[in-house]
Amino acid sequence: AQSVSQHNHHVILSEAASLELGCNYSYGGTVNLFWYVQYPGQHLQLLLKYFSGDPLVKGIKGFEAEFIKSKFSFNLRKPSVQWSDTAEYFCALKISSGSARQLTFGSGTQLTVLP
Amino acid sequence: EPEVTQTPSHQVTQMGQEVILRCVPISNHLYFYWYRQILGQKVEFLVSFYNNEISEKSEIFDDQFSVERPDGSNFTLKIRSTKLEDSAMYFCASSLLAGVVEQYFGPGTRLTVT
Numbered sequence: 001a002q003s004v005s006q007h008n009h010h011v012i013l014s015e016a017a018s019l020e021l022g023c024n025y026s027y028g029g030t031v032n033l034f035w036y037v038q039y040p041g042q043h044l045q046l047l048l049k050y051f052s053g054d055p056l057v058k059g060i061k062g063f064e065a066e067f068i069k070s071k072f073s074f075n076l077r078k079p080s081v082q083w084s085d086t087a088e089y090f091c092a093l094k095i096s097s098g099s100a101r102q103l104t105f106g107s108g109t110q111l112t113v114l115p
Numbered sequence: 116e117p118e119v120t121q122t123p124s125h126q127v128t129q130m131g132q133e134v135i136l137r138c139v140p141i142s143n144h145l146y147f148y149w150y151r152q153i154l155g156q157k158v159e160f161l162v163s164f165y166n167n168e169i170s171e172k173s174e175i176f177d178d179q180f181s182v183e184r185p186d187g188s189n190f191t192l193k194i195r196s197t198k199l200e201d202s203a204m205y206f207c208a209s210s211l212l213a214g215v216v217e218q219y220f221g222p223g224t225r226l227t228v229t
Binding site: 034036042043044045046049090092101102103104105106107108 | 118119146148150156157158159160163170171173206217218219220221222223
């Protein structure tokens with residue numbers, strides 16, 4: 001079965017620092033990859049997604065992620081974080097198969113940005 | 116912007132009672148999902164639903180669970196006889212298509228079983 005690992009449970013940064021959140025997955029076939037964000041008191045929102053093509057994908061609010069197939073990784077990056085980026089970030093995977101629907105989530109990384 | 120809505124935001128029930136969690140997916144979406152997150156654990160897939168049928172379900176989704184689309188707008192999750200371990204945040208999601216598209220999530224219902 002597929003799985004997603006996020007090794008950083010809580011990351012604390014100062015404003016303007018650069019961010020990289022790790023995401024690794026386990027699955028032998030083709031996958032679609034997502035980063036979702038959950039701001040305090042709000043619902044899960046999609047930050048960005050990778051389906052095929054350019055492994056460097058850009059999302060909303062200045063976030064980007066790079067799919068490295070050889071490393072089974074899909075790390076999230078942002079060059080300069082803001083206080084408003086404080087949230088929980090979830091990496092998720094979907095098997096790229098006609099019948100597959102479900103998202104498999106990582107355990108999440110809580111990001112705290114200090115003003 | 117259209118949103119998925121869920122009611123109630125918090126439900127407290129006694130063990131053994133039936134609960135129904137309600138969701139209103141985005142109006143033109145065709146695929147519907149339930150996920151849950153037990154406190155401190157990962158968000159886990161429960162079930163997906165399309166064309167009035169379950170299209171995929173996890174091993175968590177046993178006979179105690181059922182889903183229904185009783186009318187053109189609501190999508191419900193029923194737990195027949197709740198257990199303490201059913202306490203979790205339950206998220207509904209919907210998507211326009213099944214393939215490489217985003218699932219839009221609702222704000223969740225926190226279920227507490229006492």
